[in-house]
Amino acid sequence: MSIANTLVPARDTRALLIKWIVGLLVPIAVFTFVWSGEAIINNALLSLLGTGNVALGISLFIQLAIFILILYATVIALAGYLVAADSGQRGMIALWIDILVFVLVPLLLVITQGLIIGLALCAIVWPLFFLVRRRFAKALHYTPPQPLQNLQILDAEQRAELMSRGIMGGFWFSVALAVVWLVADLIFYITGTLPTILLILAVIRTLILPVAGYFLGRLGGVIALRRTLAQKDNGNGESSTDRAGRRISKRRQLQELSTSHKREEARDLVPNDLPLRSTGAQRFYLILIVAFILFYPVIDPFLFSFGTDGRLAGYGDAGYYVILALGLNIVVGFAGLLDLGYVAFFAIGSYAWGIIGSTQLTNLLSLPPINPHLLSALFWPMIIGAALIAAFFGVLLGLPTLRLRGDYLAIVTLGFGEIVPIVFLELDKYTNGANGIVGVYSPAFPGANWLSATPYYYLILGLIVLTIFVNIRLRDSRLGRAWIAIREDEIAAASSGINLRNTKLLAFGAGAFFSGIAGAYHAAKLGGVSPDNFSLGDSIIFLAMVVIGGIGSIPGVIVGALAVYSINLFLLAQLDTLAADPSNPLFAVHNAIASVFPGFTFGNIRNLIFGVLLVVIMIFRPEGLIPSARRRRELHAAADEQVEVGALDVVPGAPGFEDEVRI
Amino acid sequence: MTLFLQELVNGITTGAIYALIALGYTMVYGIIELLNFAHGDIFMIGTFVCVSIFAAFGITLSSSPPTGLALVGVLLVTLLGSMAVCAVLGVVIERFAYRPLRNAPRLAPLISAIGVSLILEDVAKLWKGINFITVPQIFPQIFYHIGPITISSINILVIVVAVVLMIALQWLVTRTRTGRAMRAVAQDREAAALMGVNVNRIIAITFFIGAGLAGAAGLIWDLQYGTTIFYLGFTLGLFAFTAAVLGGIGNIVGAMLGGVLIGVIEALATLIPDSNNGGIGLPHGGAPWHEAIIFIVLILILVFRPSGLLGQRTPEKV
DSSP states (O other): OOHHHHTSOOHHHHHHHHHHHHHHHHHHHIIIIISSHHHHHHHHHHHHHTSSOGGGHHHHHHHHHHHHHHHHHHHHHHHHHHHHHBOSOSOHHHHHHHHIIIIIHHHHHHHHHOHHHHHHHHHHHHHHHHHHHHHHHHHTTOOOOOTTTTOOEEOHHHHHHHHHHHHHHHHHHHHHHHHHHHHHHHHHHHTTOSOHHHHHHHHHHHHHHHHHHHHHHHHHHHHHHTTBEEOOOOTTGGGSOHHHHHHHHHHHHHHHSOHHHHHHHHTTSBSBSOGGGSHHHHHHHHHHHHHHHHTHHHHHHHHHOSOHHHHHHHHHHHHHHHHHHHHHIIIIIISOOOOSOTHHHHHHHHHHHHHHSSSHHHHHTTOOOOOHHHHHHTHHHHHHHHHHHHHHHHHHHHHHHTTOOHHHHHHHHHHHHHHHHHHHHHOHHHHOGGGOEEOOOOOOOTTOOTTSSHHHHHHHHHHHHHHHHHHHHHHHSHHHHHHHHHHHOHHHHHHTTOOHHHHHHHHHHHHHHHHHHHHHHHHHHHTEEOGGGOOHHHHHHHHHHHHHHOTTOHHHHHHHHHHHIIIIIIIHHHHHHHHTSTTSHHHHHHHHHHHHSTTOOGGGGHHHHHHHHHHHHHHHOTTOSSOOHHHHHHHTHHHHSOOOGGGOSSOTTSTTHHHHHHO | OHHHHHHHHHHHHHHHHHHHHHHHHHHHHHHHOOOOTTHHHHHHHHHHHHHHHHHHTTOOSSSOOOOHHHHHHHHHHHHHHHHHHHHHHHHHHIIIIIGGGTTSOTHHHHHHHHHHHHHHHHHHHHHHOSSOEEOOOOSOOOEEEETTEEEEHHHHHHHHHHHHHHHHHHHHHHHSHHHHHHHHHHHOHHHHHHTTOOHHHHHHHHHHHHHHHHHHHHHHHHHHHOEEOTTHHHHHHHHHHHHHHHHOTTOHHHHHHHHHHHHHHHHHHTTSOBGGGSSSSBTTOSGGGHHHHHHHHHHHHHHHOTTOSSOOOOOOOO
């Protein structure tokens, strides 16, 4: 079979190709031409050729080039994967609407409103979309197609078919992209905004793209194939791999599971009704997100023009909230110990680096000051030191609470959270009291300029990655399972041989450890420590991050921390600034309210808006935005379990049956 | 010693207010195991409502206060008005913020309560502004000297009102049908429902009474201290909640005891000398430390009595 033959689509494949090429091409075209994709590439190329802004330098070119390559390659391979993985059951229009709402709308909002406000607006648009969609589905008596009607073991022929669909997807998508891009570049050239040299490169690109598309599509196909049900090789049963055997039994398991489980598990398999949500596609999204985050400081000036440093500083702050939320998640989410005084450990971590990392300690001990370079380098060991100090106090707090249950525990932790800031405030001999500690040194790292925000961005990124990694390992470890056992049932856990005392103390210690890390970072970033930053209100914000994200769910807690940070500490804090600008729609809103309530500012109702959001989110998503799968199963175990009808007093379907089952 | 007794009297007065607020916490906790963070803010709304009712009677800072029967009438109307507004507020909050979460995971209503607390604070800000509000002093302040200590007429009024309300509550909970239903729901919601208790109604009544007591606390706070501000509920709520836990959460007598105890500790803490002047004590004296001292006492008590002073150690359900 020649390559040319492979690339001629059959009829049903043609429909799939149109569906996905249009679906993916529109957002990527918007990114390239409306936003800054084109600008990034052209700048990168020009700086390489030495004709553009030379000051940008070669390292910038390399970073931009890597980002661009990853971005486009991933999207092309994704196109291949999606064409291969799609079962074709869901219609073209439905998919396009999904892509419009979930990709295009966010993209446009972020372009016009900036990253954080754009995403916050999405959080308003999406629930509205869900609402409208549900209404429509009800009005039209729409029933979703049964999942996995075509869950089957693919034979060799079908696998080859899948593979060729993947190749075609990648190839034709890149062809379409190349053509659109070339036409756009020609228009730019004619209107005189594109230098000739870039046009030549554009022609080369047009030739390379289809070839790259062929191979990337193949890659997409391979990834799709790895998620199929493989046929058991009957010819020589012995050689049938363990893998295939597992798949078969998995299928058998699937038949016995309930529909919801089926849906959940089926997301792994190909062909797939919801390929966009399949775990295969999620890998691609992960690559895109990681690339975006990793190269963000470089591409930010192209995406949002001036003000990069300020934005990066903001994201750095969001980062330590993520660490704090993940740390609190160990105590509250894994071990189920309600902690309302988590801010205390954050304060301890901050003061630990604040006192050591400034002249405070040497002044107190009447020693000659340490060489600033040495002090800066001390940050690296001290970040662990601060974390260990915080962990020690975590264990110390844990000790008196061991015998307490539920909300008695909450009040003791709350009390601890109140005591610690008072101690720091009143022991002003050592901590400067209300003035706080000033002149805390930033970390030292060869080649990094700590006056700009970029090194802090990468520092917090590294710390977050470390925290996430440790959290995942902890959760899956013996200790993590012991925590979860305690959360579910303390008595049962103790009866199974779990040492309650040690396990609980380790939970407090581990949780405090991470807030110590966040604290040290906070002190270094701020260049000082102020006792105002550690109030009960902050503890409550941390708790809200964990609960809104989804207790015990690591991705949920990250999303929750970012959401609460961006809404409460970023967006709502900016409302007054935004309303002061006459061109902003908020200006009119502000004036209208101010005519009823004299002296009204958005600052005065900031908490009101946040409070309403908290209540609404909790009512509509009581388990959080991304509930942990394990907890969801525990919470709904009763609903999912088959009930033996004979054991019930109420006949199924009769009034009151629901309550009976729940008990 | 004189100072000690004097602070004891002050402490008992403040403690009576804490106790009234603590009752709301403890009742709600007892019945649905929810830390009702918004409760302190309901109390704060109560203090604001009293100011508005005074204004409606034409009593301002500059006008001369009513006397005799008129004074009693104004006080009674204000008390009932404040209690009614707060009680209705409590029921509305329960209906819209907590009832939808009755079967949700445990922390969801807690976050919802925090949300309501934030909402109430900002509503108060919009209503009366962000500054301290001075309440007109309508109750004649007479000082009685018993030996070396001084008791004002307001102190006595505060304690009397608090004690009367607590006795009424105790009677309601232990002697009436509603009270029995409340205790039944607190013990086992499903079983109570099976016995024909309307659980939703009983929970609403609990919120009604608890919030009403907070409204009463609002009036006596205004009389005693003569000033209020929108964030008052947060701090006081915290102490009241501590009082509820100290006494044994869910236990009404315990809440009263805890409230008075915390008021007394808070008052006595101010007697601790300043160690910066040399000698034993704490830096800057005891006053800035009072919160820390309260919580340290709380932690110590809980270490030895994990269910609070009067809380019963219930056998754990397996």
